[in-house]
Amino acid sequence: MPTIEDNIVAMKNRIRSSCRSAERSANSVKLLAVSKTQPAEKIHQAIQAGQLAFGENYAAEAADKIEQLPETLEWHFIGPIQSNKSRLIAERFDWVHSIDRAKLIRRLNEQRPDSQPPLNCLIQVNISEEPTKSGCLPTEIDTLAALINSADKLSLRGLMAIPRPHEQGAQSADDFARMQTLSQQLQRQYPEATELSMGMSNDMHTAIQHGATIVRIGTAIFGQRPTPAHKNIGTNITGEASKPPSQRHNDRLTRTKSVIYNTVEHSHRITMNDTKIAFIGAGNMAQAIIGGLIEQGFGAASIYAASPVQAEIDHLSSSLGIQTSLNNSSIVSQADVVVLAVKPQQMAIVCDDIREAVIAHNPLIVSIAAGITCELLTQSLSESTAVVRSMPNTPALVQTGATGLFANAYVTDTQKALSEQLMNAIGIIEWIDDEQLMDAVTALSGSGPAYFFMVMEAMQAAGEKLGLPTETARNLTLQTALGAAKMANESEFDAAELRRRVTSPGGTTAAALGVFDDNDTQGLFAKALAAADERGRELAEQMK
Known part of the structure; x- marks a missing residue:
């Protein structure tokens, strides 16, 4: 079985080969070893092989490892940043790859210790505009870059992106090419913003062909990732119903990994x-x-x-x-x-x-x-x-x-x-x-996307009828749907309370909701889901 040193040598050879193909110097691309969830012992092995730059996704876990390892290492934070973890990131890391909003810039600048050099910052761009990924839109780069550039404890160093996964061909290459263009545009305005963090083991060659200066490699160096130590919290559940859906999902995923890695049945560990x-x-x-x-x-x-x-x-x-x-x-x-x-x-x-x-x-x-x-x-x-x-x-x-x-x-x-x-x-x-x-699950969530599409279709049509251009009505409808879902998913309040909080008595929202109430919209939804539930039972009977 190849050692971590073997894997690093092989990866550096791949980088050199891709650089030759792109007519670039091999020194123009940095290998960032993604060590998230990996124990300090494995990182020690990578250090012995000459690897000094490491990427982490979890601030608390990384802080423990940083304490155990040599001070000469270069630490990059590459994961989504939670506001309550920003101080830890500002104090412990040399680089941050995942800045995507103004609030983070202000917090990191306030929390970076005066005794440390400026924190190297990359703006994360959601180049494929995927709703499941973090990152700003390309149109927001200039605003964020200006904020970082004006911050006295931050240094604007470039851009980061995770182009569309598991797709090959023209569309994927287009995303890389667009990132290269955005990077070049940023450098013209900020000459020190020379870094483009882009590319993992499966798409590293394409990334280097399109100007990547930092490639992030994890399992190809360290092997399969173990369960994050900071997430092995057992299976006891308290206060589950009171948590927002997004937190319940994260907690459940944590418990799942704990069971998978810790359950032993009939003396066989699966x-x-x-x-x-x-x-x-x-x-x-x-x-x-x-x-x-x-x-x-x-x-x-x-x-x-x-x-x-x-x-x-x-x-x-x-x-x-x-x-x-x-x-x-x-x-x-x-x-x-x-x-x-x-x-x-x-x-x-x-x-x-x-x-x-x-x-x-x-x-x-x-x-x-x-x-x-x-x-x-x-x-x-x-x-x-x-x-x-x-x-x-x-x-x-x-x-x-x-x-x-x-x-x-x-x-x-x-x-x-x-x-x-x-x-x-x-x-x-x-x-x-x-x-x-x-059958009720099918009626609610299985068929549910169609209900939301119908509501969005109706809202866009109504907006157009009020005089809005088609594209404007569409964009406003889609972003409103996305924003409302995100708020509901992350809030501690249920949908009814969120609705009450945005409805001012006698206001425009109250006027619209009154029409829905007059036409028994909630009753209509109940009837629609009941019809879907009944049809599901009928189809199941036909399968017997």
Whole structure:
């Protein structure tokens, strides 16, 4: 097995090769070793190999490691910045890559100790404009750059970006090219802003071709990441219902990782490091889950996918580096978890095809097919098959999905934890105790995106009717929807209280809401969801 020193040498050779191809000096690109969640002992091994610059995502965890390691190291903070962690970052780090709003600039400048040199700052740009990622819009760079440049304890050094993941070809290259142009524009105004932090192991070559001066490499140096020590907090839950949804999701993900890494069943320790996952079906939802897993650090070599469509598996193999096959049974026989990502009408044929492999190897079955009950699956496979039925929704395609999960009686705690880790790759999850309620999940979140699209469609049309240009009405509608969802997700208050807080008596909002009340909008939603719930039950009956 290659050592950390071997990996660093190999990565530096890759950098030199990419620099030669781009006709650049190898010294023009810095290797930043992303050491988040890695123990100090592994960082010591990297230091012995000559690596002195390290990137961290979690401020508190990093502070502990900084205390243990030589003072000569260069520490870069590369993760999203929480306001309550800004002082720790200002005091302990040499570089910050993830500045994306004015408030952070003010806090970091106020909190940087006078005795330390200015904090090197990179502005994070959401170049692909993905709603799940941090970063400012390209149009906001000038404002943030001016604020950093005017701060006496900060130094503007350039830009950082994480271009669109797991896509190859023209669109991905366009994102890199746009970042190169933005970097060049910034340098013309601020000559010292020469750095462009961009590129990881899968896209490093493209990044260097487009001017990256810092590449961020983690698992290719240190290997698979362990559970963050600062997140191993056990499984006791207190005050869960009172927390905002975003915090509940983060807490649940923490507990999931704790169970995955700490559960021992029948003297066999199951971890995400030695779990093999097979996908039967390679459509959009399967690709979304696979992409999310890889982005979270799950090894592509442990993921398998089978599809009768050659183009689908060729795309997955070339773009994500996973194992692919045209034969369903061959990958089921190697898997600990099998994800059935096929259409409901194809399920009987698929189950017949994989039955023998399932009986022989007894993997966990995770189904994302609507209307297919656990009972139907066990009847088609084996009575003692462990089955988790899931209902994701289409925002999973941009890793902001909501998924309901139900486990049958044969699913162990470890397998439940693996299911959570799997579906957390595409958004949040909620466990359902009664399988009959999966129809309600379908009615609420499964079909829910269409309801919001309809509301946005109606708002845009109404805005146009009031005289707004189409593009203006569309942009205002979409940003309002995004902002309202973000507020509701992060607030300690429920939607009803948030609505009350933005409704002034006798104001414009009150006038609009009065019309909704007069037409019993809440009653309409109740009827609509009841109709979807009933239709779900009808479809399930038809599958029997």
